[in-house]
Amino acid sequence: MQDISSLLHKIRHGLDTQVSLSRLRRDRTLADAVAGRTVLLTGASSGIGRVAAIQLGAAGATVLLVARRAEELARVVAEIEAEGGKAVAYPCDLNDFDALDAMTAQVLADHGHVDILVNNAGRSIRRSLDQSYDRFHDYERTMRLNYFAAVRLILAFAPAMRDRRDGQIINILSLANLYGGPGYAAYVASKAALDSLSTNLQAETQTENLRFTSIYLPLVRTDMITANPVYQQATANALTADEGGRIICDAIIDRPRRLAPVMGRVAALVDSVLPERADTIRHARFRQGM
Template sequence: MTATGWWFQAKHALDTRGPFARRRGRTLAGAVASRRVLITGASSGIGRAAAIELGAAGAVVILVARREAELREVVDAVTARGGQAFAYPCDLNDAEASEAMIGKVLAEHGGVDILVNNAGRSIRRSLADSYERAHDFERTMQLNYFAAVRLMLGVLPGMRERRFCQVINVLSVANLFGGPRYSAYVASKAALDEVSTCFQAETLHENITFTSVYMPLVRTAMIAPNKQYADAPALTSEQGGQVICDAIVRRPRRMGPTFGRLVRLTDAISTERADVGRHRRYNSGI
């Protein structure tokens, strides 16, 4: 499948029906004008691309990542297109630093209207190679789950008061069909998905949407060390950023490629058959 094919599936196979469907005729500018959008992992890749598009559309973009110099470059890229952007360098693995950053953002901007939990850590390691590496699971959970939860707990009180906000969690398509060799990564993203489902149930009538984006493979620095993906079909960072923008416009509850959703359905009907497929994927070396 070509990268364009992946993008077509990601863009058009959306769950846009039900109580969380939003106006199909909305534009990005209409959805984000003057709204405060906090994006983690904003110094490169998907986060950078989304920030530039959102800033150009009129959002007040709040950028969070570890690398300050690269964050400043994104601020410059946003402002060059007439947008507003503010950099907040922070290591989200550090709980105290995260709490201080959240407090500063709330004090300086008065709140966050849209939170994009995009920062993440991926580890490719088989079970056989993980027996002495429990810390891989711990550090992956620290960034992919605990840091994201800390941010949600920080901004949700204000979101609930304003009653029109959105939390976007960038997950993986592997959360739909399983990811052999990526157990730490997939499990951490699954935890984020499930806690958001619980939060959504508690805020059902408060006009807050928790959007799970099951992102296909994107050609970013995260996958660069994995040589088996060198020639694999993948979205560009710009296409990944556009997925985030589309999620903001449409406000779906869940968003992901058709093939992943079909595999999840197969898993629900026949877990054993789905396990066979996952085992074959593992044996293929992917």
């Protein structure tokens, strides 16, 4: 457990350093980036989505909140409006594609376009290979929310962004996409699919001022990790929801192509050059976490 906690501490320190340097260099504020613009966030009823929504509303954005839980969305709307911001709730189960399509059509009817899309909603599952032989549905449902729902949102809102030659699509991924996540194969694969999609769509739209931003978040203290006893014991070095929400806002201000801890980037480089060594390291981490 000490090794995992130490690793999380190093990762967090690296991300903190990178974000702090970015904040020192920038020449505009969140209000400069979003005032008068429309931002849609999924998974906005709690955690980092809620935090980001509140900050964006305070900065002058019209914030469109998407999640399953209508009552919790209403509370977030009330928080934003209490501070003078603008927010609209669009309760929707993104696993239901008919409901998702109806929601995006309503958003476009109400607002005409979305300037910034944040694909934050996600499902995580920890299940090793030997526990998965008869559970193909775990892979289906994880891919359905983490990848296919995000794709449908991108396809719904990208046309107006391209016509206006202005927009940003932010995908919340995992550090495991760079560093490896044994035991989380279904989750990591679904996020990797979204990452690869973004790489290719960015190449297609490079000259259209449409930015695809991938955020590789380390562990964040949210409801998603409560079922994992290993991570529960290591949460002291995890990001808080406030810190995670602020990172989303940082990505909107700076519009980076990728935002990740330096340690994660180095791990990805090592993996590409010395894959066998990287596999050995990942296996050791997996054995420790069992």
